[in-house]
Amino acid sequence: MAGRWMDFGMFNAHGVPGADALGAAIENMVTGIASPVDSERGLAARLRYLTKTDAGYEAMDRAGIHVSPRTLMAWLAEERTPNGANLNRLxxxxxxxxxxxxxxxxxxxxxxDGRGTRVEINPVDQSRVENKHQREVASRNINVRGVWDRAVDAWIDDDVEELDAIWDEIIQDLGSEYDAYSNVSSIGWAA
Structure with a gap:
């Protein structure tokens, strides 16, 4: 991690590590069922999605759902409702x-198609920092190429260290100011 600002936040600047912002921005691209899991519609839709493929059963196993086939069939038939813990696991x-x-x-x-994605990087929020301690750091727009496959894989695996390494690669292109973007208030793109 870049982060020479070892005492980040000491003067009340607010932000998050760039790797966290990168993971959150990727996460925001994922859409799905809007109905809550504890609603009849939300539960039914999730169960249909999960029981459609072997990958769905693997996801249930990873989430700790270990019920008998009879119980699962009762859930699908809406004869029984999972308890709160199993709703959360589903x-x-x-x-x-x-x-x-x-x-x-x-x-x-x-x-x-190899052109990459234009990313807007918003620096840390210094609105609560005394003027004498503020650092002039502007929002930046850069085109990011060549890291997206790794970034998405690291996001899926919750690999924070890899996301951090990727973020360091991204901000390297900012020249001598790169370290000012180790922590950011947000990042975003339209893809």
Whole structure:
């Protein structure tokens, strides 16, 4: 991590590590079922999605859903409702599978046939920092290429270290100011 600002926040600047902002921005591209898992419609949609493929059963296993086939059939037939813990696990399994299913599309969209994606980087919020301690740092727009496959894979795997390494590669292109963007208030793109 770049981060020579070892005492980040000491003067009340607010922001998040760039790697966290990168992961959050990728996460925001994932859409899915809007109905809550504890609603009849939301539960039914999640169960259909999860039981459609072997990958769905694997996602349920990763989420810790270990019920008998009879119980699962009762859930699908709406004869029984999962308890609160299993509802949370079903929701987690749904989003895990959804993330994995859209990964290929995300890579394609962000790589943009080799042209990359234009990213807006907003520096840390210094509105609460005394003027004498403020640093002049502007929002930046850069075109990011060549890292998106790795970034999406690291996001899926929750690999914060890899996201951090990728963020360092991205901000290297900012020249001597790169370290001022180790922490940011937000990043965004239209892809």
């Amino acid at each position: 929701d987690a399994a749904y989003w895990d599978l959804r993330r994995r299913n859209v990964a290929t599309d995300l890579k394609h969209r962000l790589n943009n």
